[in-house]
Amino acid sequence: MRKNLFGTDGIRGPVGNQPLTQQSLIRLGNALGQWVIQFHGENKTILIGHDTRKSCSFIKAALHTGLLLNPITIYDAQVLPTPTVSQLVQKTDLFACGIIISASHNPHQDNGIKLITKHGKLGEEDETMLTELFYENEKNKIHYNHLGTQESWPDGQRLYSAHVASFFEPNFLRGITVALDCAHGATYKIAPSLFKQFGAYTHVINRHPNGTNINHECGSVYPEQLQKEVIKHNADAGFAFDGDGDRVIAVNKNGEVKNGDDILALLLAHSNYKKQSALVGTCITNYGFERFLQQHDKKLIRAAVGDKYVVQKLYEHDLLLGGEQSGHIIMRDYLDSGDGIFTALRVLQTMIQTSNWTMNSFTTYPQVQINIPIYEKKDLSKEPIASIIATHKTRLPDGRLVVRYSGTENVLRIMVEDTDATHAEFLAHDLSHALQNQL
Structure with missing residues (x-):
């Protein structure tokens, strides 16, 4: 049985592991080019953007090699947030689809590929088609008769900013002080620019990417730096983005995370x-x-x-x-x-x-979340794992228990919610210990 290439948010994992190897990425690029030609009519243009990870150049080069085996046009926009690519694909007639090279909030060692169509993120039917094309390309001979072209495309930030601006009054943030944490990621240029455009006083941290510092103890997963920045500058609010800018966590004027x-x-x-x-x-x-x-x-x-x-x-x-x-x-x-930037503005x-x-x-109800690193995703409905989970659920008459595998990382996630914070904490750790012996 052929393994589906896609998780809950595209393809993601450590660079160098399948399918994020050079040969697999070339095959994937070829499959993407074939898919565009077969299913996107006259428009055979693809927009590519990426975050600030060092590995983006490697992945992009391999994808380009495969894509250009097909008579398509690639527009390379360099660093752009995921929602910027989404908006440009969905709200203009310029592109058949978009490719984003990013692993979102994951550490720099990981990377990934997200695909955007006119209808949003790739559906399961398209994922299946691309997976089939990917495996077919393993055995098919490559033809070099109709090669594609590649162009640099610097207009992404300008067009995105103009579209976002149409939803708000000019200078609606005049007199307001905002702290921003760009996670050394894809928002590091465009977010400060937009907030200033609307008249805000901005204090920006983590805006100097070096290829390996993206999401490192900063951004939406680590809001502690932003809390300090809000208090330090007496800001009205603060916003922390993740590496590709599609999520945001807020901090209120009192320094509390929201x-x-x-x-x-x-x-x-x-x-x-x-x-x-x-x-x-x-x-x-x-x-x-x-x-x-x-x-x-x-x-x-x-x-x-x-x-x-x-x-x-x-x-x-x-x-x-x-x-x-x-x-x-x-x-x-x-x-x-x-769209983290638009969400913050709204x-x-x-x-x-x-x-x-x-x-x-x-x-809020007290809620405890624990992540357990795993090497394989064992069936949670099989014994003895199912009984362990069921037994712990009976100990939560007034609460909730959710046990699930992450779709983007190799972890099992446990969430316990109860009216009693101490009980929630105890039960979460007790279940974590019991499951670790079975995983």
């Missing part, structure tokens, strides 16, 4: 979303937020973890707003994928509309 649940709660007060009867979260979304929604006669629809599953539920229920605790926020009136717009500068909206 995750995706808090951001969604605030955005519900925005004029575009206050009439929505429901929004989409995930199995990790805090139960305190769900109770907050119930008190406001609104419903929480839970999706599997992964922004593409949130998007599916948004379309299924014809809703505009959804997201993940990790900071992937989807506003379908703007784009059907997460959060500030909502703060101005509501005067809620603390982002305090609901009381």
Whole structure:
């Protein structure tokens, strides 16, 4: 059986491991070129952007080699956030699809490939087609009759900024002080530029990428530096992006971290979303937020973890707003994928509309999350693992337990939520210890 190349967010893993090897990337590039020619009509142009990892040059060169075996045109935009590529593909007629070379919030040793079509992230049907083409190229002879072309394309930041600007009043941030953590990643130029364009006073940290410092103890996964920066400069708010800029975590003026649940709660007060009867979260979304929604006669629809599953539920229920605790926020009136920069700007717009500068909206339930490194993904429904999980669930009459494999890293994730923080902490570690003996 042929292994699917794609996880919950494209292809991702350590560079040098399959399929992120030179030969496999060339085959993948060839498959992508064939796929564009077969299924994208007259438009045979591909936009490529990437984050700031050292390995992006290696991956891009190998992909280009395979892509150019086909009569297509590649536009190389260099460093661009993932949502910038998404917006340029979905909101213009310039490109058949987009390729993003990034591993998002992962450390610099990892990298990955995300694909964007006119309809958003790649669907399962297209993933299957590309996987089949990839394996077929292993045995097919390469033909050099119709080679493609490659061009540099410097217009990405300008076009993206113009589109974002159309959603906000000019200088709407005048007089507001904002701290930004760019994680030494893809937002390091474009985020400070946009916030200044809207009139904000900005204090920016982690904006000097060197190829290996992306996400290193900074950005959305490590907001501690941003907390200090907000307090130091008496900022009105702070925002930490991840390596490719599709997620954001906020810090309020008091230096308190606000995750995706808090951001969604605030955005519900925005004029575009206050009439929505429901929004989409995930199995990790805090139960305190769900109770907050119930008190406001609104419903929480839970999706599997992964922004593409949130998007599916948004379309299924014809809703505009959804997201993940990790900071992937989807506003379908703007784009059907997460955009950390746009989310931060809309959060500030909502703060101005509501005067809620603390982002305090609901009381969270104590929640403990533990990651267990793994070498293989054993079936969680098989014994004795299933019984271990079931037994621990019975010890949570007033709480929730979620055990799942990460779609982007080799870890098993445990989430325990309970009214009693001490009990949640104890149960999470007890379950972690029990499962480690079986994994």
